[in-house]
Amino acid sequence: xxxxxxxxxxxxxxxxxxxxxxxxxxxxxxxxxxxxxxxxxxxxxxxxxxxxxxxxxxxxxxxxxxxxxxxxxxxxxxxxxxxxxxxx
Numbered sequence: 001x002x003x004x005x006x007x008x009x010x011x012x013x014x015x016x017x018x019x020x021x022x023x024x025x026x027x028x029x030x031x032x033x034x035x036x037x038x039x040x041x042x043x044x045x046x047x048x049x050x051x052x053x054x055x056x057x058x059x060x061x062x063x064x065x066x067x068x069x070x071x072x073x074x075x076x077x078x079x080x081x082x083x084x085x086x087x088x
């Protein structure tokens with residue numbers, strides 16, 4: 001298996017995680033959508049998606065509640081749907 005990790009400082013309540021690829025695991029746009037923080041402005045993340053071989057499926061969109069920030073979704077270069085959120 002291939003794995004990439006998101007290091008975090010648990011003492012500071014940071015959130016970490018990992019991405020795992022394996023022979024029997026299939027990328028999908030139909031499964032669960034994982035949302036990642038894209039602060040301070042998720043548009044910076046979205047601007048990199050197509051260059052990296054992905055595609056935007058929902059552009060930066062305001063969350064319709066006070067202080068909700070923004071969200072977007074894209075398909076990554078492996079074929080997975082991914083969400084991002086930010087306050088700006």
